[in-house]
Amino acid sequence: MPETPTPWRPQVLATSALHPDAEALLGECCQLVLPAAPGDDALRQAAAGADALIVRAKLPDDIFDHAPALRACVRHGVGLDFIPVEAATRAGVPVANLPAANRQSVAEYVVAVAGLLARDLHRLAIDFQAQGWASRVRHPGFELAGRTLGVVGCGGIGRAVAQAMHCAFGMRVLGHDPHASDLPAIITPVPLAQLFAEADVITLHMPSTPETRGVVDAALLAGVKPGAVLINAARGDLIHEAALLQALDGGRLRAAALDVFEPEPLPSGHPFLGRPDLFLTPHIAGGSEESGRRMSMEAVEETLRILRGQAPLALVNATCWDGYLKRHDGGFLAAGPQATDA
Template identity: 40%
Template structure:
C-alpha cells in the first residue's frame, strides 16, 4: 500500500484493525503489514513509509525497525503485553511505548477458565473417546475444583477476574504478585514458593521479563503437588517447554493447557503435539469479538494521546 496524502503514517503490524479503531485514526494514513509480517517486512515498511506511529499486533518491533522509521513517536500494543517491543531501544530513541492494559482482560480470563475446566474435566480426551465409540462413565473420574486451591501468578486485571471465578467455584485462592499491596476479599497474597506448594491448579497471569523467563522449570515443577494442573494464558517464555513435557509424561502434572509458546507461531512438528494430556490453543485467549474492538480502540487512544502530548510540549 502506498500513501496517497500528506497525512502522518500509522503502521499496523497485521492485516486489519477494528473499524471502530480506524474511525479514531482518520488523521493518519494507515498502512497494514499483512497477516504474519516478518522483521524484514516490517523494516522495509518502516523505511518506505516513515511511520509516526506503530500499532503492534503480530511480530516484534526491533531497534532496526525504529532506526528505519526516523519519524516514529509512539509504539502502541494491541493488547497488554509489551515483551515483543524492544523497550530499551525505544527509550534510547525517545519513542513512547504504550499498552492497551485491561482491554482483553475479560476474554483472557474466560479463556483461562475454559482451559482449566477442560483440564479438570478431561473434555478433549472424553470427546475423542466418545467419537471412537467408548463409554467411559464406569472408569473415568474428573478433578473436582470445589475446596481445591487455585494458585495465581499475577493479580492484575486478568488475574483478579480468574480469582473471582475460582471463589465462585468454592476454591481457596492464593496469589503471588510482587506489585500487589492488597488483594480483593477472598484472595490471599502469598510468596511464589507458597503458591507453587499449595496450588492444585496453577494459572499464570504475569508479563514476561528477563527475571521470570522459564520461571516454570524442572525445579519449580518439582515443588508442585503431584497431580496438579498448570494453565498458561500469559507468555510462552514463562515455561521451560521440555520440562513441562517431562512433568506431564511422569504424572507430576495431571494435565496442562498452554495458549502461548516460546516461539510463535508454534513450530510444526513440535514435541507438544505428541503429549496427550496437554491442551493447545494458538495464543487466541485475548482474541474475542469484543476484545478485538476494545484492544483496537485502546491502542488507537494511546497513539492519539502521545501525539497530542508531543504537540502540546512542542507548542
C-alpha cells in the same frame, strides 16, 4: 487568495490489520499503512515513513533505527516484550499499552479451561469420538468447588481470575506476585513453592522478563501437588519445556493448557503436539470478538492522543514525554474524532 495548506495526515503503521471500526476512526485523520509482506525486513521498510506504530507482532530490536519520523508506538494489547522499550525511549518515542483491554477475555478463557482440565473433557471428547460410549467411565474428573487455585502474577487479569473462581466455586485462592500490593482479601499471598505444592489449579499471569523466563522449572514442578493442572495464558517462555514434559510423563501433573509458546507459532514436530495431556490453543485467550474490537479501538485512541500532544492513558516510558512535547511543540495533530464507545 493564498492556498489553504493541506492538513497533516499522519501515516500510522500497524503490524497487521485492525478491527474495521478502528480503521474507520483512524482514517478520519490519518493514513493506515500495513507492511507489504510478512517479516522484519518489510516492517523496517514500512516504518521508514511512519509517524506512529501500532504493534500486534514482535518488533525487531532495531526497528527505531529505521523509523526516523516515528512519534508514537502503541501496543495492541498488554505484553511489552513485543516492543524494545529501551530503544524507543532512547529514540524519544512514547510507548503505550492497553493494560485492561483483554482482561475479561483472558479471565474467561482461564475459567473455561480450568473446568475442562479438571473434568478431563479434552481427553474424553477425543476418546468418545474414537471409542464410543464406553469412554464415559475412563475419564473421572474432579470438581473445582472447595479446591485451591494458585494465581502466579496478581495484576488485573490474575485478580479477575481469582475473583471469578472464588465467587463461582468457592475456591481458596493462593497468590504469588513480588510486585503486587493491596491484594484483595480473597487472595492469600504465599511463596511460589508453597503455591505449587498446595494448588489444584495453577494459572500463570506474569509478564516475560529476565526474572520470570523459565521460572516454572524442574525444581518447582518437582514439588507440585500430585494431580494438579497448569494453565499458561501469559507468555510461553515462563515454562521450561523439558521440565513440563517430565512432570507430565511422570504423572506429577494431571494435564496442562497452553495458549502461548516460545517461539510462536509453534513449529511442526514440536514435542507438545499430539499429546493428550496437553490442551493447546494458538494464542487466542485474549482474542474474543469483544476484546478484538476493544483493543483496536483503544490502540487507535492512544495513538491519536500521542499525535495530538496528549499523554496516553497508559504511558510506559514516562521519562521521554517532556522531551517529546518540546521536540514537536506546535506540530501536533489537530483535535478530531473520538470513539463514542468501547
